[in-house]
Amino acid sequence: MGNARDDDTMPGPCPYRGPLDRPGPGVVSYPGHVKNWVEQSGLDRVEDHRRNDAWVARLWEREDALLLKMDSEGRFSTDPSGSELRLVRPHVEFNPQLHYLLGLVEGQPVFAAETLVDDSPVHTAREVGARLSAVERDLVFMARALTNWHRLEPRCPSCGGETEVLRGGVLRHCAQCGRDSWPRTDPAVIVAVVNPNDDILLAHQRGWAAGRVSLIAGFVEAGESLEQAIHREILEETDIEVAQVRYVGSQPWPFPRSLMMGFTARAVTTDITADDHELAWVQWYSRDRVRAEAAAGRLVLPGKASLAHRLIKAWLDGRITCPLPVRPVPLETVPVQPR
Numbered sequence: 001m002g003n004a005r006d007d008d009t010m011p012g013p014c015p016y017r018g019p020l021d022r023p024g025p026g027v028v029s030y031p032g033h034v035k036n037w038v039e040q041s042g043l044d045r046v047e048d049h050r051r052n053d054a055w056v057a058r059l060w061e062r063e064d065a066l067l068l069k070m071d072s073e074g075r076f077s078t079d080p081s082g083s084e085l086r087l088v089r090p091h092v093e094f095n096p097q098l099h100y101l102l103g104l105v106e107g108q109p110v111f112a113a114e115t116l117v118d119d120s121p122v123h124t125a126r127e128v129g130a131r132l133s134a135v136e137r138d139l140v141f142m143a144r145a146l147t148n149w150h151r152l153e154p155r156c157p158s159c160g161g162e163t164e165v166l167r168g169g170v171l172r173h174c175a176q177c178g179r180d181s182w183p184r185t186d187p188a189v190i191v192a193v194v195n196p197n198d199d200i201l202l203a204h205q206r207g208w209a210a211g212r213v214s215l216i217a218g219f220v221e222a223g224e225s226l227e228q229a230i231h232r233e234i235l236e237e238t239d240i241e242v243a244q245v246r247y248v249g250s251q252p253w254p255f256p257r258s259l260m261m262g263f264t265a266r267a268v269t270t271d272i273t274a275d276d277h278e279l280a281w282v283q284w285y286s287r288d289r290v291r292a293e294a295a296a297g298r299l300v301l302p303g304k305a306s307l308a309h310r311l312i313k314a315w316l317d318g319r320i321t322c323p324l325p326v327r328p329v330p331l332e333t334v335p336v337q338p339r
């Protein structure tokens with residue numbers, strides 16, 4: 001591509017190959033298949049080109065430019081079923097401090113802005129993340145991460161000076177001390193722990209609705225490896241020691257700025273002592289018990305958009321077992337609603 005600052009040409013089409021649907025003026029949707037964040041994104045974030053401020057501004061002026069409106073609670077507008085994102089044509093003058101370039105989808109520019117969202121229905125990514133197409137979800141997650149960051153950290157972390165938004169919204173520059181700041185991502189681990197009976201460890205946090213459970217999860221602390229965080233979290237929260245820690249997959253979780261990394265681990269000890277500061281209870285569950293209690297409504301599993309759901313589903317389907325399989329665990333794709 002050469003020097004991006006001098007390069008005024010459009011990059012080639014991004015790798016997304018799904019059909020681009022145009023249901024009506026001002027509204028565009030991107031039907032496609034939901035993948036597990038294991039393949040290249042359909043959203044081309046144009047890292048090189050976005051260095052050129054004039055190039056970004058010209059994208060906003062294009063007739064096919066689109067805007068994803070998101071409010072401060074991360075809500076956005078969808079079609080009535082909640083399975084298609086509503087994107088609108090920008091109709092105000094471009095303001096690089098408020099309008100952030102998410103990137104290109106099949107060469108079509110998509111921006112995000114934090115604003116009131118008045119086109120009902122409105123939803124959050126937690127509510128409809130599993131129903132959106134993969135590229136729609138990437139747009140929503142990037143918009144959520146960027147708008148959160150700009151709202152929460154508008155000033156320079158070094159000197160407290162005012163900062164200017166550059167590179168289409170992914171950088172803030174402090175004119176006072178010269179420091180550049182980028183959005184931060186907090187790593188977090190989530191673990192499917194199985195014991196020698198092939199049971200899985202499920203926990204109910206204090207304050208959750210009755211019956212709601214998930215896997216043991218926690219943030220990676222400063223100066224800690226992912227594996228150290230896993231051993232520490234499981235020991236702290238349940239008093240269980242684990243071995244055979246294996247990576248399965250990851251997913252962005254910008255609520256407000258996490259990256260969830262999913263693992264499996266084998267329990268070496270099985271007696272549970274729950275950390276009563278965080279957890280109301282922790283128990284071993286067999287597959288039959290999970291199926292029966294979930295069917296009876298006594299157990300509420302994590303939402304389908306979450307990595308926790310897909311790890312539990314992989315265990316239910318026998319793709320995570322004890323002893324753990326040596327080959328990588330295939331996670332199922334998130335089901336897509338028929339359109």
Ligand SMILES: [Zn+2]
Nearest residue numbers: 156159174177
């Ligand atoms: Zn500064």
